[in-house]
Amino acid sequence: MGYIELNNVSFTYLLAKRPAMENVSLSIEKGKFYAILGANGSGKTTLCNIIRGFIPNFYEGEMTGEVMLEGKPLKDYSMEDLAPKMGYVFQNPFNQITGARDNVFEEIAYGLENFGVPVDEIQRRVERVMEMTNTAYLAEKNPFELSGGQQQRVALASILVLEPDILVIDEPTSQLDPKETERVFDIIRKMKETGKTIILVEHKIELVAEYADHVIVLENGKVIDFGEKHEVLSKLELQDHGIVLPQSVVLADKMRKQGMEIEPKLVTRDELKQELQRKYGR
């Protein structure tokens, strides 16, 4: 039994012609890092919303199948019970901003206030998370007056500060530069090290290859592949489904075609580099 389980879940948004999620079954282990891949419109955000329970709670439509969390149907949890357990960083950071507070510090502190955390602890936790997400210099700013990338970091901070067991994060780096993107992945890695379960939608495949444990591939609302990252990301045929594979996978394939003997299932730069050094001394 998985930590989170989806059993044959389908969902059709109200008035939509076809399901956005179709017969999806997944088992998610506690403490692992899952990356969700798929083209635009393939259902990545829908899947996140289903795992978080926002579907069917806040979206109209027809849902069948069942989601379980720790052996109990997700629908039997109240939203109040789920909130401290499962954090959700929206794809559009603008939607994350509460509008209830007029500076970034208070915005990040907002959730903790709602959970009744003592003031000095709030101060400590917000400061630490601002440091982590490089948002300390924005503390006095109005959250609505930030750039997209800054909003994205504040949105992430406002969830991290709650220290939920499960983090569902939808494209958190889409508006970030490479340096800030690396920082986000580093934060996620640290979260994983503290035992948190991570579910991340992310297009930057090299970083997925490096950091994720498992990969879920969606196409037209269906899971077309799911498994350990080396198994999934080394499948060249995924390219026929519009999935961009890591450079080392593509490169290793070319080298094999030229007669080089290269171990299968190398998905990161370092893995390919080490293999080339080992076999060919370069």
Ligand SMILES: Nc1ncnc2c1ncn2[C@@H]1O[C@H](COP(=O)(O)OP(=O)(O)O)[C@@H](O)[C@H]1O
């Ligand atoms: N609120 C909504 N109402 C109706 N249809 C939606 C809604 N959100 C998404 N969809 C549709 O569901 C499908 C999956 O969308 P989404 O989960 O946002 O995909 P992704 O995140 O992979 O881009 C798309 O066809 C999209 O148009």
Ligand SMILES: [Mg+2]
């Ligand atoms: Mg999306």
